Structures are given as structure tokens and as C-alpha cells.
Amino acid sequence: MGDLAGVWRNVIHWAPVDLPFQVRFSVLLYIAQEFRYSTYMPPVKPQSSMFGLLKRYYVFALLLAIATIVGNGLGLAVPKFISVGIDTFSKGESIATLFYIQFLILSVVIFVFTYFQGVFQTYLSEKAAYDIREELADKISRMTFARLEQETPAKLLTNLTSDIDAIKLFLSMGVATVISSVVVIIGAATLLLRIDWKLALAVLTVVPLVGVIFFVVFKKLGPLFKKTQEFIDSFNTIISESIIGSAIVRVFNSGKLEHVKFSTKNTAARNNGLEILKLFSLVIPAIGAISNVAALIILVLGGKYVINGTMSLGDFTAFNSYVFILIFPFIMLGFVSSIISRAQTSYNRIRAIIDLPEEADSGTVATEIQGDIEVRNATLTYGEKKVLDDVSFAIKAHTKTAIIGPTAAGKTQLLQVLMGLTALNSGEVRYDGHPLKDYSKQTLYSHVALVFQDSVLFNMSLKENIAFSSAVAEEHTQKAIEVAELHDFIHTLPQGLDSVVSERGTSLSGGQKQRIMLARALALNPQVILLDDFTARVDESTEKKILANIEKNYPDITIVSVTQKIRSVEHFDKIILLMEGEVVAQGTHLELTETSPEYAQIIESQKSTNTYEN
Amino acid sequence: MKTSYSLKDHIDDAPQRSFKSAFAKMKPLLIQEKKGIIIAFVAVIANAFFNLVGPLGIGYTIDTYIIPQDYQGVLIAGVVLLGIFIAAFISNYVQMRVMGGVAQRTLWQLRNDLFAKLQDLPLAFFNQNKAGDLISRVNSDTEKVNEFFSQGLMRFVGSVVMVGGAGIFIVAINWKLGAASLIPALFIVIFTQVVARWVGRVNKKSLTTSGLLSGEIQETIANFKVILAFNRRDYFKKRFAEVNGNNFKAAFRAGVANELFTPTFEWMGNIALVIVLGFGLYLIASGQLAIGILVSFVIYVTRFYDPLREMARLWATLQTALAAWDRIGIILHLTSDVAVIPxxxxxxxxxxxxxxxxxxxxxxxxxxxxxxxxxxxxxxxxxxxxxxxxxxxxxxxxxxxxxxxxxxxxxxxxxxxxxxxxxxxxxxxxxxxxxxxxxFSGTIKDNLLYGLDAYATMTDAELSAVMEKFGFTSLVSRFEKGLDTPIGSSGMxxxxxxxxxxxxxxxxxxxxxxxxxxxxxxxxxxxxxxxxxxxxxxxxxxxxxxxxxxxxxxxxxxxxxxxxxxxxxxxxxxxxxxxxxxxxxxxx
Missing domain, CATH: 3.40.50.300 (P-loop containing nucleotide triphosphate hydrolases)
Known part of the structure; x- marks a missing residue:
């Protein structure tokens, strides 16, 4: 990376100097990224300086500093060696073998220190990234669901990936570059001034121009890089959509349409790339030109001094070396500053998460939940939309309750509230008379189970997926598998329960996935089970069997089932009709049939089922 | 049996790829840019030439004018050098501009071809490959090729020409000193060969672990509510700690290997300088070399070892780009098995x-x-x-x-x-x-009219008439902003x-x-x-x-x-x- 220790490389560069690839590429990337993140990441006010990180790893930071200073400092001696060699020779003296041995030893020492610098900076950056990730993951693992939703998963993902990468870059490259730039600029400038201060001043006025050019052009390039990133994002979205939606694209035969969408962005990205190229292909040769101007100054002015005898030929040679050694740090400093500012922003964002006040598990009630549920005046709003509006009802333990209502009535959110995942804006939920928030999480989660509507399968074995909670006993797992009617299916798998579920569970049918979700919940042997439309993808006969199984095997369980099908819940003790976040009616099937027109309407819409199945 | 579209069946992860296969793969795309490539190549050669003539001019100036104390000559040489430098500036600009253009257009073509192929392939292809895998493969592979094409390629070709040119100049000026100064380069070649396998292995490991890490992060954050409801925060932490730890170990090991290159190249460069100085001074003493030429030689050695190091550094990027190119090539070579049969x-x-x-x-x-x-x-x-x-x-x-x-x-x-x-x-x-x-992302309207040319130009009034005709009005009105309701990526x-x-x-x-x-x-x-x-x-x-x-x-x-x-x-x-x-x- 920023191996300024390798400055010897510029020993007597007379002809146009090229920026190392690494520099140019990194600059492009980081400026582009900085713009990219600043667009959708609100700035966070600084909590603490990132340099504080260095204190945490002071041993390695110190070692890194020493290796960098020694490596780069010694690097400055190389041109001096050559100059001494030439001068000694010019004076007609012979050069001792010791001189060469010293030179060789010097090169070995530089090698060792440069390598150490590399290893130290790798260790420092990787170790810090590891620690910050752990810290962040620990914090996230203690977040409530509401907090996570508020912080948004996408943002946390960015925190854990690119933000940490930015810090890593600062530690691996920024630190060493700053140190070595300072060492080299001060060292080389001093040596130049000592050799010949007039020539040194002449040259030193030209060299910093490199930094100026860099700064000016990149300021212009910034918006273009930002645009590039936007193009890349937008055609990556199109690619992703065409992959996830591959089936529908084929059904509609809209491949051409997608291609046109893509091609438009692709062309715009190319044209933008050519715009960047216009500026970019000027800046590199321009920097080369500046170094050449310096070279000419040295040749013409320095040549005069050598002819006058005020400067030795060796010093003349060394002069050139040092000038080109000097150019590099000016370029590096310009872009390290952008690395630092970006890393600081990232660090602030990460700190903002880590420093969030602890949402301690305030619950102390640890008594077993029997299953009496009471919801009082529950109101939940998302933005301006009321998802739940003054919802109240009570459910007795060991009874069965169905929540019925049209699409987007707030049913799923109600279950999440009952599960304690989502906090209400007002109102409360009580289990057995105790407010939900007074229960310890451990107690709540081991007595109340939620079967989610969408199937979430983890990339591990079926068994681990089902016995997901750590509170699960083996016998309960077996029972859950039987009840969820998974037994036959598992037997067809070559590896049975140990089969590993692939990403998104693509190898399983929708119904199989939902039955696994059910088994996962039942394996807790819960007192209360919340079902979120779990039979939507299970066929009727399986559904009936499963419901009967639950009633038979878990006689004391309290069931709260969100469902579309009245028929399967007719015999339930209570039916709650939810519409637009409000409880429209509640009671038994018979009561509602007689009192609620909305309910009657739903029955009507489902009637055909009855006539056929009776 | 049906055709297998699983990319696992097609991809071998050979870590090393030869130049020849690389160019063979790039050929069909590059052939369209023949003219640009020729111009760029001429510019590269010219640029290398002017860059290499410069040092010779310096050495000549020292020997011919400075040592004989002819200041007039120094000024004339300065003017000549100025001309050379201007020519170098121009050729450098042309090289970058033309080659950059070639790269941008080739990249454009590649992306277009790839996307067209994705549309052409049957559904089986998408079902046999994990969607997440496929997306990251396509996106990151094009990005890797992009990185190399828009940045590395110019640099790489430039370095190759410069190394070659400097090598030729060195040997041509004084073959004895030239050969001697190239000995450390031989060591570099051997060294690179010896460690290549090890470096390839640790880097591959590191890439894998970082992939696993981000996969783990994604999976857990997306499924956080399940983790909460089943009280398995420990699961997240445990799994995360494991992949994080593995990633740290692998990344550090890769770093230890990768960081070895720069110092080694530098070291060999310094050794070459010692050789030039020692052997060069000996040759001057025995009258076979002028002192100015020795100064030129010092520059040439730098000119040789500097781009050599860059070449090595770019070699890794080239490898990554080639591997990515290879993977893209595999997708491009798949053919649809649901083609139309006459x-x-x-x-x-x-x-x-x-x-x-x-x-x-x-x-x-x-x-x-x-x-x-x-x-x-x-x-x-x-x-x-x-x-x-x-x-x-x-x-x-x-x-x-x-x-x-x-x-x-x-x-x-x-x-x-x-x-x-x-x-x-x-x-x-x-x-x-x-x-x-x-x-699809966009609005409800965008989705309804997706690919329907007949409706695309309709006014809002005409559209609502269509909605009425189909009986959609009551369905559309349940969405907050009707037809213009935006569709979030998910969850909305x-x-x-x-x-x-x-x-x-x-x-x-x-x-x-x-x-x-x-x-x-x-x-x-x-x-x-x-x-x-x-x-x-x-x-x-x-x-x-x-x-x-x-x-x-x-x-x-x-x-x-x-x-x-x-x-x-x-x-x-x-x-x-x-x-x-x-x-x-x-x-x-």
C-alpha cells in the first residue's frame, strides 16, 4: 500500500514521472465512495476522534510508526550513497569494499523495516476491524426489533461493511502515509536546502504545484465520480431485478424491455466514463510535466553550478533524486486527507450506533405465562398511518382466538405487538395481568411463540432450524415435527433432519417451509402460540390435520391465529374482526354471524367452501 | 437429463491463468476496437521511447557539456530535452485518452452482452443458481473487470512496454553492465514463482471468509425478528464471532503474504543499484564507460525495476479481472435450451x-x-x-x-x-x-403497464378509464397514492x-x-x-x-x-x- 518507504524508486527520475497506479486508483475509488455515502447517509455529529482508535492499539500503532520512520528515513540515504560513490570516484579515490557492504546492509534493513511496516499495518487494521465488528454486532444483538427497524437493516449493513472498510483503510494506509510523508518532505527538503539552498528554493516552489493540480482537477472530477456511482447502483438494481424477477420477465417476454432499460444506463455510464477520461488523461501527463520542469531547472541551473564548481557532480545527481522523492508525498497527502475524512465520518456513524443508550431488559417478572392476554387501547402508527387504532380485547388462557380481516388491516403488526417485537405508541399488552414489558425477555420468548408469515430459514440443518431456540428440549422437537406433519417429508430426505437448508429455502415448497416455521414455534412447547396466516400455503387437508394435531397434543395452549379462512376457525372460542387497524367486532362465530354485517359479508364470500365440504 | 445451468458445474477455480488464455478470452471484444488499440499502442511505444531517451540525454549532457564546462551546450541540451518532454507529455496524453476510450467501450459491450445473455437464458438457469450468488457474481465480476479495464489495463500495458524498453536500452548501451543489473530481476521472477501458490491460496481463503462474513451479516440482519422471537441473540453473536474471527485470521495471513512483494521488489532494486554503482565504476575505471552514462544507467535501472513492481502489483488485479472475466465468459457461453424450434x-x-x-x-x-x-x-x-x-x-x-x-x-x-x-x-x-x-421498482403504474406499449402513452384520464373498464378502480384506490404509489424494494x-x-x-x-x-x-x-x-x-x-x-x-x-x-x-x-x-x- 502506501509504501513511501519505497521512495528510492524515484532516484533520478528525469523523464515524466507517472503516478503509481495504486495512488490513482485509490483516489478514484475513495472520492467516488465519499460522494456515494454522503448522498444517503446523514452526517453524524462527531462523537470522538478516530485517532482515539490508535490509543487503543498503541503498541502496534507505535511499532508501525517506528517501522515507517526508520524505513523511510533510511530510504532517504540511498541517493546520498550514490552521490558519495560518484564524488569519491570523481576525486579519483578508490571506493572501499566496506562502502558496498554498508549499502547492502542498508538495503536489507530497509527491506526488513518496510516489510514490518506492511505487517504491522495489516495487523492493526484487521484487528481494529475485527474488534469494531464484534462491538457493533454485540450492540445490534442487544437491540430491540423496533430499534433495528428504526436504524434500518440497510444502514446497519453499511455500518458493518463499508464503514468498517473505510476505517480499515485509514489504519492500513492513512497512518503510515501521513508519517512517511512528513518524514520524507522534511527530510528531503532539509537535504536539498543543505546541498544548495538557492536551487532548493527554486525547485521547492515548483514541486508543490503537483498537489495544487491534483486538488483542482479532483474537485472537478468529484461530481462525475458521484454520477458514475449512481449509474453503477442503478444498473446493478436492474441486474438484480432481472435475476430475482427472472420468472416474470420470461412470462411477459420482457427481456428486450429490460435490456433497453439496462442499455440506457450502461450507455450513460460509458459516456460519463469518457467525460472523466477527458480530465483524467490530462492530469497524469500534467503532473509528469511539472516534474520535468523541475528536472530542467536542475539541469540548467544545477549544471551551471557544477560548471562553476559550486556543486559536485554527486550532489547534482542526488539533487535530482530528492526532488522526485519529494513529489510523491505531496500527491499522497492530498488523497490521504480524503481517506481520513471519510474514515472519520464512518467512525462517527459506527460510534453513534455503539453509543446508543442501552435498552436494558427491564423485565423482571419470570413467572410462567398461563395465557391470559389483554390488549388495552393499543395504538401503533407508522409515519402518519395508523396501523392499529385503539385496539382492545381480552383473551382467556387455553382458548382459541382468530383474528380475521382484509389485507393490510394490521393483523401482522398486532401479532408483532403481542410478541413484544414492536412497541406500541400508546396502550398496553398484558399477559396474566402483568404488562408485557415487565416480563423478562427470556420468560416471554420461551412461553409465547410466533409463526411468521414469511418463511425464514437459516443456512443450517433442518434440525437446527426447528430446534432454533436454545430453550428447546429434544422430546419437544420430535413432538413438534409430528404435529407439523413434517415427519413423512423428513423421511424422504437422504440426510433426514440433518439436511442443510439452502439459501431462501429454494429447495423446499412453500407449504413445507411454512410447516417448518410451525414446528420451530411448537418446539418451544409454548403456552401461547401466535399464528400469522400460516395455512395460506398449506393445503386444506394438511391444514385440518395440523390444527387437529395442535389441539390434541397441546390441549392447554392458547392459540391466536391470524387467518383468511373462517371455516377453519369457526369453532374457535373467539373471533376478532380487524379492519383498517380497528376492531370492528369480536365474539364467537355465531354471535358475529348475527351481529356483524362485515363478518357476514366475509362468510358470504367464503360460502362456496361450505356447500362443497359439508 | 436436462442441461445443467448450475455455475458450480462449469467453474473451475484455477488460481493462475496464463497470458495466452487471457488474451484469447479478451480477443472477441477487443477486435472491435482494433483501430483504437493500434493508435494507443503506437502512443505507448512513443511514450516509452521519449521517457527512455530523456535519461540518455541527461547522461550525454553531463559527459559532453557539464564536465567539459560548456554552459552554452547545457542550454541547448535543455531546449532539446524540453522538446522531448513535450513529446512525452503528448504521447502520454494520447495513450491514456485512446486506451481509456477503448476500455470504456469494451466494458460497455461486455456489460451489454452479459445482460442480453441473462435475458436469453431460461428460468432453469436462475433456479439452479442461488439468486444472491448470481447477483453478486454478475455485479462484482463486471465491477472487477471494470476496475481493471478503466484503470489497470493502461497502466499494465505501459509498464510492460517500459520494462521491455528499459531492458533493451540497458543491454544496448552496455551489455555487460546491463546484464549484471538485470540479475536481481531474475531473482524476482524466481521468487514470484515460488510464492505464487501460497499467495494465491491465502488470498482465496481471505476472499472466501470475507464473503462468508458479509453473507452472515446479511442473513442475520434480514431475519432479526425471528432471532429475537426465539431469543437467539446468542446465535447471532456466536455465528458472527466465528466468521469474524475466521475473516480476521485469513485477512491477516493474506496481508502477511501480500506485503512481502513491495519490500522484496524494492530490495532487489537497491541491489541492482549497488551492482550498477560498483560494476559501473569499475567499467569507468577501465575506460569502458563514461560517468554521464553511469548516471543514465542509474535512471534506467529505476525505470526497469519501478514498472516491474507495478506490473507485479497489477498482476494481481489482472488475475482477479481475468477470473471475473472467465466467470462472465462462462455465463456468456451458456445457451438457452428453450429456444424456438421451427x-x-x-x-x-x-x-x-x-x-x-x-x-x-x-x-x-x-x-x-x-x-x-x-x-x-x-x-x-x-x-x-x-x-x-x-x-x-x-x-x-x-x-x-x-x-x-x-x-x-x-x-x-x-x-x-x-x-x-x-x-x-x-x-x-x-x-x-x-x-x-x-x-419492479417504480410505481404501481409502472408495474401495471410494464411492457405494454399500447398503454404507455396514455394520459391519466385515459388510464383511469382503462382501470374502470377492467374493474380495477376500487383495487387501485386502496393504495395511498393510487397508481402513483411507489413500490419500495421490499417491506413497504x-x-x-x-x-x-x-x-x-x-x-x-x-x-x-x-x-x-x-x-x-x-x-x-x-x-x-x-x-x-x-x-x-x-x-x-x-x-x-x-x-x-x-x-x-x-x-x-x-x-x-x-x-x-x-x-x-x-x-x-x-x-x-x-x-x-x-x-x-x-x-x-
């Missing part, structure tokens, strides 16, 4: 609107889902497919829409073999509402709401055959009634194929088919279907 070559004709004749189908590496299935669907009727989960209903529907071709047997649409249909025509005839509704709309949009989108196309695969599973029954009314309003010639668990949805079917155990059997009456569903065998 009608003349297919001699059979079918009955009804749709006929399955002796159709068998199995997924690669899976059991047979359908076995010699026969049935006929008539125009204007409603058919229901029932059966247990995993029984083959969706597979049957997918074969109707020709998302796959049967392993054996034939599918006829309107009497003609479905394989002879132009995809456009087939898509017009067949509508398919998929189990998992997929909506409920599953039921997304199903409603997918339903409207399919109906609006007025297909002759409309397949509803659990299309209303998450929609409440009242809304479903509205959808039924909409379906009833479709032209009487429309054939409907309904897959559902809810029996009321299929109550109006003219015919019910029971799909299970590889068979598609006519169930006759609703009662019989219910009977089969309740007591029939489960998928085994």
Missing part, C-alpha cells in the same frame, strides 16, 4: 387450446415431478389444479408457460407445439400470476397487496390463457370476491387455470385436476376432488 420440423399437432401429451418432467438432480401426463384444456373454460404441496402443480403451470421444456413429451398450445411459438406471441397468449409476486407493501398488483398486471394483458398460481393466497376473501368479478369480466374465450388451496376459489371451475405423485388426473366433480385432497396420498 414449426416445420415438428410434425405433431394438438387438440384444444392446450394439450399435454405424454409429458414427463424432472429437475436436474431431482426426482421426476411429472410422469407421462396427458390432458387437454378447452378454450373459455376454467380449470383448477389441486393437490398437496410439492405435488407438481406449479411445475405443471410452468410447463404451460414454457418456463421449462418437458424432459419428454409435448405441450401444444392452440394445436401447435409450444416450442414453435415466437416468445412474444406465446407471452401474449399466456398469462401467469406467480406464487411469489415480483414487482404487504404480501397481499403485492399479490393484488400482480393480479392486475396479468389481467390487463388480456391473455387467452391465464394461470393463477396461489395468486390470492394472502388476500382476504372480500377482496378476492372483487378479483373473481374481474376474472368473470374477461372475454368468454379466456381460459383460466387456477391453482389454489382454498376450495372456494376453485368452486366455479369447469373441471378439476388432481396433481400428485407424477400424475395429473381429472377429478370429475368437486366432491371427488375434495375427497382426493382429504384422503389422497401426500407428496412423498
Amino acid at each position: 414449426a416445420e420440423t415438428l410434425k405433431h399437432t394438438g387438440k384444444g387450446l392446450l394439450e399435454f401429451r405424454q409429458v414427463s418432467f424432472g429437475y436436474p438432480e431431482g426426482r421426476e415431478v411429472l410422469h407421462k401426463v396427458n390432458f387437454v384444456f378447452e378454450k373459455g373454460k376454467t380449470y383448477a389444479l389441486v393437490g398437496p404441496t410439492g405435488g407438481g402443480k406449479t411445475t405443471t403451470a410452468s410447463l404451460i408457460a414454457r418456463l421449462y421444456d418437458p424432459t419428454s413429451g409435448e405441450v401444444f398450445l392452440d394445436g401447435k407445439d409450444i416450442r414453435s411459438y415466437d416468445p412474444k406471441e406465446r407471452a401474449q397468449k399466456i398469462g401467469f400470476i406467480l406464487q411469489e409476486p415480483f414487482l 407493501l404487504s404480501l397481499g397487496e403485492r399479490q393484488i398488483i400482480a393480479f392486475m398486471r396479468a389481467v390487463l394483458r388480456e391473455p387467452e390463457l391465464l394461470i393463477l398460481d396461489e395468486a390470492t393466497a394472502n388476500i382476504d376473501t372480500i377482496t378476492e370476491k372483487i378479483l373473481d368479478e374481474i376474472l368473470a369480466k374477461l372475454p368468454p374465450t379466456t381460459t383460466r387455470v387456477i391453482i389454489a388451496h382454498r376450495l372456494n376459489t376453485i368452486a366455479n371451475a369447469d373441471d378439476i385436476f388432481f396433481v400428485n405423485g407424477g400424475e395429473v388426473k381429472e377429478a370429475g366433480s368437486m366432491e371427488h376432488a375434495v375427497e382426493m385432497l382429504l384422503h389422497g396420498k401426500r407428496a412423498s
